[in-house]
Amino acid sequence: MAYDSNNIFAKILRGEIPCDKVYEDDFALAFRDINPQAKVHTLVIPKGAYVSFDDFATTASDAEIGGFARAVQAVAALEGVTESGYRLLANHGKHAHQEVPHFHIHIAGGESLPGLIA
Numbered sequence: 468m469a470y471d472s473n474n475i476f477a478k479i480l481r482g483e484i485p486c487d488k489v490y491e492d493d494f495a496l497a498f499r500d501i502n503p504q505a506k507v508h509t510l511v512i513p514k515g516a517y518v519s520f521d522d523f524a525t526t527a528s529d530a531e532i533g534g535f536a537r538a539v540q541a542v543a544a545l546e547g548v549t550e551s552g553y554r555l556l557a558n559h560g561k562h563a564h565q566e567v568p569h570f571h572i573h574i575a576g577g578e579s580l581p582g583l584i585a
């Protein structure tokens with residue numbers, strides 16, 4: 468699947484649409500999910516144009532993958548869920564109901580979580 472540079476997260480990255488920003492560095496931007504499924508529900512996206520985890524893991528550089536993983540950890544710490552615990556989730560493709568075709572990881576926590584968030 469080709470990357471669509473008009474997807475909503477690409478627009479957020481370009482500053483064309485506002486977001487509730489939590490963190491930003493050279494590799495990643497993190498902001499709160501518009502439709503939270505838990506007390507803490509934050510999205511972390513890479514700065515590069517990757518459709519999904521599959522695309523990211525296949526084509527991103529080691530530096531981007533490493534930087535992104537560090538950013539996810541930093542965001543969890545900033546959101547105050549490291550001690551209490553959190554869930555990471557990334558949807559890839561149709562069966563996972565991926566809505567936005569720019570790779571993102573959901574960080575969910577802040578309370579005891581039920582089954583997997585959708």
Ligand code: DGP
Nearest residue numbers: 475486499500501502558564565566567
């Ligand atoms: P997924 O199904 O994994 O592609 O989840 C996409 C998530 O993105 C979903 O939980 C809602 C969130 N989302 C969609 N549009 C926006 C937006 O414009 N702003 C923010 N902050 N979140 C959005």
